[in-house]
Amino acid sequence: MNRIIVLVILIAMSAVCPVFGQNASADSSFREQAVRYAHTRYVYSTADQARLYNGAEYVGHLPSIKGYPYVDSLWRVGTVTYDGVTYENIRLLYDLVDDVVVVPHIDSVYRIQLQGIKISRFSIPNHTFVRIVRDTAHNVGLRTGFYDQLYDGRSKVLARRIKTINTELVQNAVKEEYLSVTYYYIGKNGLFYPVKSKRSVLNLFADQKKVLRKYLRENRIKFAKDREAAIVKLAQQYDEATRSL
Structure with a gap:
């Protein structure tokens, strides 16, 4: 329940206190309207949350792989615009191997994999990722996916961050580790070029x-x-x- 709802409820509760010169029926009517408004806001708020946390379970990768598959090793609090709604103060992981954004389920221990097609942008400290859809006319050299927006002036600078899993057989034992690679693109006059x-x-x-x-x-x-x-x-x-x- 957000601050606005709490404030409205407090106002509604204060209305029950006797105040000189106020009409009791008017107080009661105001209180009922405020409670209805707070309830409506709460329903809309929880409905939006349900839209965010309604996705497939994120399984992840084997814990035996050396390193981590994410842009950062730990959960980060950030913002995500999902299905047209912006959610703030959300814990996020960005899996660079599978190119998916992960959030912890609101009322469970398992993790949710958000639908990439519904994400327009998300941010964590030091990173702002935007989803770009391949367009041969304007996004030369770009594939559909998430790009780290490094600079957004007249010119643009984007980074495509990718991790892969390298597998080796060492002394009859399989060893795996994450390898990182970053591709850079500059946008000039509406077109993007790899650099x-x-x-x-x-x-x-x-x-x-x-x-x-x-x-x-x-x-x-x-x-x-x-x-x-x-x-x-x-x-x-x-x-x-x-x-x-």
Whole structure:
């Protein structure tokens, strides 16, 4: 029950106290209206929660696999927009192997796998993921799935984070571990392009290549040291350099 409902109920309860000059029947009518309103809000609220927690059980992966399949090793409190409704303060896991968002069931110990097609975006600390549907006209090189929104200016920077399970036979024993890989994309003029190296980013921003090279040099930004941060900074600087164009 949210704060608004609690506040309305408290107001309704206070209405039963005798107040000089008030009509008793008016107090009773106000109290009944407030209680009905609170009940209606509660029904709508629980109905929305039921929509979020009405999914298939999430089974997960074998605990013997080294590492973890999620974007973060622990549950994080975040926000998810699901079936057109935004839910805040929700505990979330994002499985990078299966590309699914997981929430704990509201009244049980098992976990729920949300339907990806109903998620438009979700966020946890330091990450905001948006669901992109493949469109050959506008999302060049992008597959349908969740992308980490690293920068959202005139230019865009997205990261596609993926984990796979590597299996090896070592001394007649099977050993498995999670391997991580990240693909980066820059959005320019409504189209997305995959980028990997410093050269690929500078070639995409060819009209400001000299300016960007100077920016990297003067700010001692090492692309190989932190590729993700360098891509974001180059996109930001490109937008700054072309702001008046």
